[in-house]
Amino acid sequence: MSEVMYLSDVPEENKFYVQNGNILRNLEDLAHELSSMHDDTFRHHVNDERNDFYAWVNHCIQDKYLANKIGARYYKGDMYKTVVRRVNGLKGLYHKPKLKQIHKKLTNIVSSGGSSLTSRKKATIKRKVTKVAPTIKRKTASVTKKSTKRKVAKKRPIKRKLVKKAVKTKPLKKNAVKREPVKRKTAKMKTARKK
Structure with a gap:
């Protein structure tokens, strides 16, 4: 049917x-x-x-x-x-044959230059041609998916930059006093105190 x-x-x-x-x-x-x-x-x-x-x-x-x-x-x-x-x-x-006739007339006007037409009318006609053309190319009303092969991407070597890790230092607060590192008590010091 x-x-x-x-x-x-x-x-x-x-x-x-x-x-x-x-x-x-x-x-x-x-x-x-x-x-x-x-x-x-x-x-x-x-x-x-x-x-x-x-x-x-x-x-x-x-x-x-x-x-x-x-x-x-x-x-x-x-x-x-x-x-x-x-x-x-x-x-x-x-209505496909009718669209073909319209498309043909519009393309003839555009291709001839349409010297009697203003630039605004020419632009309007060109827009109409682009709207009509896709409907003519359609073969069936049903949506068909084309089977296309996917192109495999070429493998490229990855360029890696060597990044030096910067040592993060915390900024000092205003009016802060620098403290000297605390010395840890060793076992000898502990025994010396006990005596």
Whole structure:
């Protein structure tokens, strides 16, 4: 199934009936409903025992990527963000030819120099070109991780500096008198006193 088909309405028998009486026909309806759904209604459909939205997306819409993403979400806000990202990604795929046409027109204007345009308008057009270009390069709406090999860092010898430890001396207090070191009494001195 083409990814663009995920945005279309499901057949009549596959509609999702929410506890509050609303009916979901497609992913955009799901995103809209999640944004305004009461927490109790959400907990009715998503709890420890079941995840009705996961089941509906997986079996009726057949979007396995989104189903796996929302299957791990148990908070309404997280699920809403995930569904909105997916819908926006699918819309980006759907309108891809239109984006290519816009990009082509904008690059023609910039490359021709646009002599009749002011410098402010040229800067605005260049910004638009840079915004449109990344969306054209995207191949799928799903996020794919590239497998890249990590470069091993070259081992360099560590240069260690020899640091001489400075002897720390405590500064003398003001008006302090220097004292001479006290001589320790030896055993001979002790015996001499006793006599």
